[in-house]
Amino acid sequence: MPELPEVETIANGLHQRVQGDVIESVWLGEKPEPLQSPAAEIVRVLTGARIAAVHRTGKHIVVELTRAERGAQSMPVKSKAVKSKAVKSNATKRKEAKTAAESNGTAAERAQWIVHLGMTGRMLVVEAAEEVAKHTHLIAKLVSGRELRFVDPRRFGRLAVKPAADFAAPGVEPLTVSAAGFAELFKGRKTPIKSALLNQSLLAGVGNIYADEALSRAGIRPMRRATSLTGVEMCKLHRAVQKVLAEAIKLGGSSINDYVTANGEPGFFQLKHRVYGREGEPCRKCKLPIERIVIAGRSAHYCAKCQK
DNA sequence: ACTATTTCCTGGATGC
DNA sequence: TGCATCCAGGAAATAG
Numbered sequence: 001m002p003e004l005p006e007v008e009t010i011a012n013g014l015h016q017r018v019q020g021d022v023i024e025s026v027w028l029g030e031k032p033e034p035l036q037s038p039a040a041e042i043v044r045v046l047t048g049a050r051i052a053a054v055h056r057t058g059k060h061i062v063v064e065l066t067r068a069e070r071g072a073q074s075m076p077v078k079s080k081a082v083k084s085k086a087v088k089s090n091a092t093k094r095k096e097a098k099t100a101a102e103s104n105g106t107a108a109e110r111a112q113w114i115v116h117l118g119m120t121g122r123m124l125v126v127e128a129a130e131e132v133a134k135h136t137h138l139i140a141k142l143v144s145g146r147e148l149r150f151v152d153p154r155r156f157g158r159l160a161v162k163p164a165a166d167f168a169a170p171g172v173e174p175l176t177v178s179a180a181g182f183a184e185l186f187k188g189r190k191t192p193i194k195s196a197l198l199n200q201s202l203l204a205g206v207g208n209i210y211a212d213e214a215l216s217r218a219g220i221r222p223m224r225r226a227t228s229l230t231g232v233e234m235c236k237l238h239r240a241v242q243k244v245l246a247e248a249i250k251l252g253g254s255s256i257n258d259y260v261t262a263n264g265e266p267g268f269f270q271l272k273h274r275v276y277g278r279e280g281e282p283c284r285k286c287k288l289p290i291e292r293i294v295i296a297g298r299s300a301h302y303c304a305k306c307q308k
Numbered sequence: 309a310c311t312a313t314t315t316c317c318t319g320g321a322t323g324c
Numbered sequence: 325t326g327c328a329t330c331c332a333g334g335a336a337a338t339a340g
Binding site for chain 1: 332333334335
């Protein structure tokens, strides 16, 4: 289930592989993903667009697109991204996209393709000859001869285009929010802290795995009311969220079911999980079995002794 | 303004 | 072996 670290890994992988490529044509399945933009608009915006950058915001993959001004020749270019192995920050990529749009004489139109992977969504970069997997909902044929395919068996994912290139995920970025800003989000909330962490309009990108893992590292029980957390606990939780996300990104995310990076490699953070998916297994610290309860329809894992 | 619950969807696991 | 049932979970919709 892709959460922030997995989406970040996938977006970076896509950036390295398709930046600079141009979408030649688009195929949409008969029963496509629930679309947040009309199918015709998705096809219109993607067709002929150049992929300027791919980055993440919240759990969304944002594909920055540019298009030569109407009438002007849009010039496909070979990807230069391959040269620079270093992972660029999202801010850098956004800037690059803007620069690319503005260079080349007249202003180019900008747009964005927003992809939410839901639970089982995948973005694959494959050779056109590659067999089309079941549950493939969109194929973007690239000038380079490859295809960018969106596959999602459970169809919880979402696709949208923003012709205005103004997409902003609701909620703050967990990796950059200050401790004070973080605490402010949960002020006065009576909902369990676990539920509050999952609320995307508060914090964008934390899902079930990392909510459990952060609470474990902060020593806080998931069912605690958000408003009951002390200032010290809020600080601990803030640190824990940032630490666990950063560590997970370093390891390429958690591969639980069939998640793989854009290059087809699994992530390894699942090996570091302290509570998630470890019901009945010994706590890594006190050896007591990890418990699992259901909070708001979601499983929550914790150690009754180490988390208060 | 919040909070809690239900719904969507399909593959894999489980049970008889 | 085969069939039914349950479960996972993000986020939108609905209800309280």
